Amino acid sequence: MVERYFLLGVGYDGQERKAFLKLLNLSTNTVEIYMDPTGHKPYCLTDQPVQELEKNQALREAGATAFIKVTKYDSIADKMREMTLIQATDPLAVGGSKKSIRELIPAWEADIPYHLNYVYDMRLTPSMIYEKKNDELIPVYGEKSKVENILQQFFSDLSGEERDEMENWLRMLESEHPMVDFTGLDIEILSDSPTKVPSPSNPVDRVVAVSFSGTRGMGKVLVLRRDGVDMTFNGGEYSVEVFDDETALLSRCFEIIDSYPIVVTFNGDDFDLPYLRNRAEKLGIPKSRIPITLGREGASLRRGIHLDLYRFFNNKSVQVYAFDNRYREHTLDGVAKALIGVGKVELSKTLNELSLQELADYSYRDSRLLRDMVEAGDRLILRLMAVISRISKMPIEDVCRHGVSGWIKNLLYWELRGRNWLIPRKEELINAKGGTTTKAIIEGKKYRGALVVEPVPGVHFNVTVLDFASLYPSILKEYNLSFETINCGHESCRTNTIPETTHWVCRERRGIQSSIIGVIRDIRVRWYKPMASNKSLDPVTRSWYEVVQRALKVFLNASYGVLGFEEFPLYCPPLAESTTAIGRYVFSSAVEKAKSLGVTVVYGDTDSIFLKAEKQELVHELIRWAREKFRLDLEFDKVYRYVVFSKRKKNYLGVTDRGVVDVKGLTGKKRNIPVFIKEAFDDMLKQLAEVKSAEELETVKKNIRQVIATWYSRLKNRTFEIDQLAFRVMMSKTIERYEKTTPQHVKAAKKLQSLGIKVGPGDIISYVKTKDKDGVTPLQLAKRENIDVDKYIEYMRSTFEQVLDPLEIDFDSIIGLTSLESFM
DNA sequence: ACCTCTGGCTGGATAT
DNA sequence: ATATCCAGCCAG
Numbered sequence A: 001m002v003e004r005y006f007l008l009g010v011g012y013d014g015q016e017r018k019a020f021l022k023l024l025n026l027s028t029n030t031v032e033i034y035m036d037p038t039g040h041k042p043y044c045l046t047d048q049p050v051q052e053l054e055k056n057q058a059l060r061e062a063g064a065t066a067f068i069k070v071t072k073y074d075s076i077a078d079k080m081r082e083m084t085l086i087q088a089t090d091p092l093a094v095g096g097s098k099k100s101i102r103e104l105i106p107a108w109e110a111d112i113p114y115h116l117n118y119v120y121d122m123r124l125t126p127s128m129i130y131e132k133k134n135d136e137l138i139p140v141y142g143e144k145s146k147v148e149n150i151l152q153q154f155f156s157d158l159s160g161e162e163r164d165e166m167e168n169w170l171r172m173l174e175s176e177h178p179m180v181d182f183t184g185l186d187i188e189i190l191s192d193s194p195t196k197v198p199s200p201s202n203p204v205d206r207v208v209a210v211s212f213s214g215t216r217g218m219g220k221v222l223v224l225r226r227d228g229v230d231m232t233f234n235g236g237e238y239s240v241e242v243f244d245d246e247t248a249l250l251s252r253c254f255e256i257i258d259s260y261p262i263v264v265t266f267n268g269d270d271f272d273l274p275y276l277r278n279r280a281e282k283l284g285i286p287k288s289r290i291p292i293t294l295g296r297e298g299a300s301l302r303r304g305i306h307l308d309l310y311r312f313f314n315n316k317s318v319q320v321y322a323f324d325n326r327y328r329e330h331t332l333d334g335v336a337k338a339l340i341g342v343g344k345v346e347l348s349k350t351l352n353e354l355s356l357q358e359l360a361d362y363s364y365r366d367s368r369l370l371r372d373m374v375e376a377g378d379r380l381i382l383r384l385m386a387v388i389s390r391i392s393k394m395p396i397e398d399v400c401r402h403g404v405s406g407w408i409k410n411l412l413y414w415e416l417r418g419r420n421w422l423i424p425r426k427e428e429l430i431n432a433k434g435g436t437t438t439k440a441i442i443e444g445k446k447y448r449g450a451l452v453v454e455p456v457p458g459v460h461f462n463v464t465v466l467d468f469a470s471l472y473p474s475i476l477k478e479y480n481l482s483f484e485t486i487n488c489g490h491e492s493c494r495t496n497t498i499p500e501t502t503h504w505v506c507r508e509r510r511g512i513q514s515s516i517i518g519v520i521r522d523i524r525v526r527w528y529k530p531m532a533s534n535k536s537l538d539p540v541t542r543s544w545y546e547v548v549q550r551a552l553k554v555f556l557n558a559s560y561g562v563l564g565f566e567e568f569p570l571y572c573p574p575l576a577e578s579t580t581a582i583g584r585y586v587f588s589s590a591v592e593k594a595k596s597l598g599v600t601v602v603y604g605d606t607d608s609i610f611l612k613a614e615k616q617e618l619v620h621e622l623i624r625w626a627r628e629k630f631r632l633d634l635e636f637d638k639v640y641r642y643v644v645f646s647k648r649k650k651n652y653l654g655v656t657d658r659g660v661v662d663v664k665g666l667t668g669k670k671r672n673i674p675v676f677i678k679e680a681f682d683d684m685l686k687q688l689a690e691v692k693s694a695e696e697l698e699t700v701k702k703n704i705r706q707v708i709a710t711w712y713s714r715l716k717n718r719t720f721e722i723d724q725l726a727f728r729v730m731m732s733k734t735i736e737r738y739e740k741t742t743p744q745h746v747k748a749a750k751k752l753q754s755l756g757i758k759v760g761p762g763d764i765i766s767y768v769k770t771k772d773k774d775g776v777t778p779l780q781l782a783k784r785e786n787i788d789v790d791k792y793i794e795y796m797r798s799t800f801e802q803v804l805d806p807l808e809i810d811f812d813s814i815i816g817l818t819s820l821e822s823f824m
Numbered sequence B: 001a002c003c004t005c006t007g008g009c010t011g012g013a014t015a016t
Numbered sequence C: 001a002t003a004t005c006c007a008g009c010c011a012g
Helices: A015-026 A050-055 A057-061 A144-154 A160-174 A246-258 A268-282 A309-314 A316-322 A332-340 A356-392 A396-401 A404-418 A426-433 A471-478 A491-495 A512-532 A539-564 A573-596 A616-630 A675-689 A694-716 A744-754 A789-807 A811-823
Strands: A003-007 A043-046 A066-071 A084-087 A128-133 A136-139 A182-190 A206-214 A218-224 A239-243 A262-265 A292-294 A299-301 A305-308 A458-468 A600-605 A608-612 A634-645 A652-656 A661-664 A727-730 A764-769 A776-778
Touching: A144 A160, A144 A512, A160 A356, A160 A512, A182 A246, A182 A268, A182 A356, A206 A246, A206 A268, A206 A356, A218 A246, A218 A356, A239 A246, A239 A356, A246 A268, A262 A268, A262 A309, A262 A356, A268 A292, A268 A299, A268 A305, A268 A309, A299 A305, A305 A309, A305 A396, A309 A316, A309 A332, A309 A356, A309 A396, A316 A539, A332 A356, A356 A396, A356 A404, A356 A539, A404 A512, A404 A539, A426 A573, A458 A471, A458 A573, A458 A616, A458 A694, A458 A789, A471 A512, A471 A539, A471 A573, A512 A539, A539 A573, A573 A600, A573 A608, A573 A616, A600 A634, A608 A634, A616 A634, A634 A789, A652 A675, A661 A675, A675 A694, A675 A789, A694 A789, A694 A811, A727 A744, A744 A764, A744 A776, A764 A789, A789 A811
Parallel strands: A182 A262, A218 A239, A262 A305
Antiparallel strands: A003 A128, A043 A084, A066 A084, A128 A136, A182 A206, A206 A218, A292 A299, A458 A608, A458 A634, A600 A608, A634 A652, A652 A661, A727 A764, A764 A776
């Protein structure tokens, strides 16, 4: 049996050293490391001997403060023997204050950039499995023969560098995932007053319970004995350890934490772990016996890895692309209910009124939810994190803590460093490349975006939808867009212009961002996407491809967005603007082409075209044309039996040839509307799903009238539960920060606040419309008789009219009829 | 520690 | 009464 080690993470910000030291610790040899006493960051690793570095005038002048040699290890890889740690003042990182190397070498135009060979060359790829053979650590890559096969079958057109690059990506993404043990962790604090929120920075209150739920069916709750509390325990799926002394409880807690390589929490970065750490210190437990360290970005474990799921689920990209927007609230209860169908234990008493059994049950459920969420879908969450970690070259802990812009930044930095390029500062980039030249449609935006075709109102049967696959990433790839190629220095490239702008693109060299995005795009489109929908694979394998496919999609989608994001270190407005400008050019060309072929375009948005195509041949001709003219994949997406358009953009309803109803943008599908109206709307959709022809539509219209009449009378006769009428709207900021206006959900929130209920950003406020001064009441306080039924009828009308108008059904005539009937 | 972008719709609050 | 802004949610 081969002994396996598992290394999670190398980053750029001091992480190399950490990873490096971790590795060294695994070897049996003594290591001496001489560090610069000031401990300045950053540092980089090179295989140049120290003497050579000391002679390097450029480094000297750049303010390198120390040359450090690491010695006396010879057991890892040969290449690492001569590894040298240099500490210089900002050789690469953005934002250095002193004179830096970048001033000595013309940044991105340098032919021979400054040489630095990183530890990355060792391919200490994040979250990779390492095997220990003869005291050497060897990363376990995807099987070479398998990757060779994929390359031959799916990427046979690639050769040379491109092929090597693709091989690296495939070997990394195809490599297996470690099945590491983990445990969920949750703590309960008991304060004197129930309204007081325990503070991790001032941990005056006792830790009364700590629960664990982990792999191999482990379940355990540590409880503090308290006077006057019923301490009987009748068992459960977990075991209980009772402590008379809080210090002993915490020590035991730390012992368990230390025994797991991964500890999962919900908000452990900001609450559980800092609380445990500070409370333990306060009780006099020596620092050396507390396995928790607190950093600027969160809480870490001395030995293992801490994953804060709260941070992860808060990530918009994760929410939308990885979990299909299945959860909306960022609470443990909300996310767990949405993902695994179980929520927290509901309490009718306060914590200090609970018996041991009740407290333990309550606490245990939370850590159990964490475990179940992590284990769901064959450890989907962990695999997703690991894949993102591998793509972004970022430690898995940091993956949870950073947004998509952080991931992309890390990936790009890695690639730039791997090519020995200097990374430009933001100001340098802006100065050299300039700003935007187009004007946005929406006021306050920085540049012009996509086009939307005016829909042709009415009902259209047999509509074919085509779309450009990954339009923006494809444009970045095909048009060589990258920060160093846009508005480049070559006089001869100036004629290579971008429509509607004053920008041009380089013809001489291949853009780095362009090629990176290109590889990611190709690998997703040509290998992972098809494999994810390959029905002949077993479900587990397929879901694995699905995870990779989605992770790649996150990077692709955001790769364009970050270009226009001011806080992004490689912020480059002309790039972002050029991408959308080319997008508009391609899109409008396609629409014109369709028209010239005699095909009617009924709608289109950004990259999709809705065609009334009688002849399939014309559709294929359009697809061919796009490939030949733009080298872009215009793909068949779906056929709608029929589509219903109003005159509004981004608002339509369509029934596909398989009978699936697509609703886009209509009020009836928004998630903040009352379930009452949503259900009524869904009822109508059921009717519409059945329609196959224009004739059937006529008969179904009658049914629809009936459906609406039914729901209308339910409303009118008040046969509803009030929670069915609740609007659920999220607060994006604290109550006080709503200065200019007071929207309805904030009015409701204020009423809750005055009752002592805490409301803050991220909270979803449930309220109903009532007949009183403010017109709104929080759901908790509402009474059926105060409901403002007329307001709801109005809301129902506007929701339904979006569909009824184009179908030429008159809402008022339906409800008019109903009131007439009810008189009779 | 909410933070990839622009375009577009809605209802209600607020200004004119 | 009407126009404009604000805030939330969605399409792509």
